[in-house]
Amino acid sequence: MQNKKVAIVMGSDSDLAAMQGAIATLKKFGVEATVHVMSAHRTPEQACAFSKNARENGYGAIIAAAGKAAHLAGVLAAHTTLPVIGVPIKSSTLDGLDALLSTVQMPKGVPVATVAIDGADNAALLAVQILGVSDAALADKLAAYKAEMEQGVLAADKAVQEKLKNL
Known part of the structure; x- marks a missing residue:
């Protein structure tokens, strides 16, 4: 078990x-x-x-x-x-x-x-x-969580780059 x-x-x-x-x-x-x-x-x-x-x-x-x-x-x-x-x-x-x-x-x-x-x-x-x-299912949830974090950082970087264009 x-x-x-x-x-x-x-x-x-x-x-x-x-x-x-x-x-x-x-x-x-x-x-x-x-x-x-x-x-x-x-x-x-x-x-x-x-x-x-x-x-x-x-x-x-x-x-x-x-x-x-x-x-x-x-x-x-x-x-x-x-x-x-x-x-x-x-x-x-x-x-x-x-x-x-x-x-x-x-x-x-x-x-x-x-x-x-x-x-x-x-x-x-x-x-x-x-x-x-x-536990493969739990490992898959972790991979999805890490992918979500990655997307969040990429979105934040994109937003900062847009703000910098206007300075």
Whole structure:
């Protein structure tokens, strides 16, 4: 059975605003997503159990969003063989740099793919690309999405060229 669900695990309910783009992106591609709040520090047993059982529960990837110390992605990655994508959240006086460094600096053997600070949309797209490796229909949707982006950029370039003619 192919895993099509993506888990979005947030370290705090305050991360929901930053993660809404990921939820919308997954929905746009028809990928089922579940959203949970778990803390690497305050609910470590629950986070570990969720991650250990994620594959058996039908998940194909996990997106982990956390700010400040941002250990959530690493804790989840330590307990699964599924790909884990970390989203550092801007939530402190360090503008998310603390979360970025905590998420990206994983030890050898425990990889976490890390997107930009507050990069929820790209985390979802990466999850869709991962699932698309074994799902041709999803890969086709991604190709169409990229073609739409290309057309948008070409249209913007054409509009700029027209404006420049009038300067």
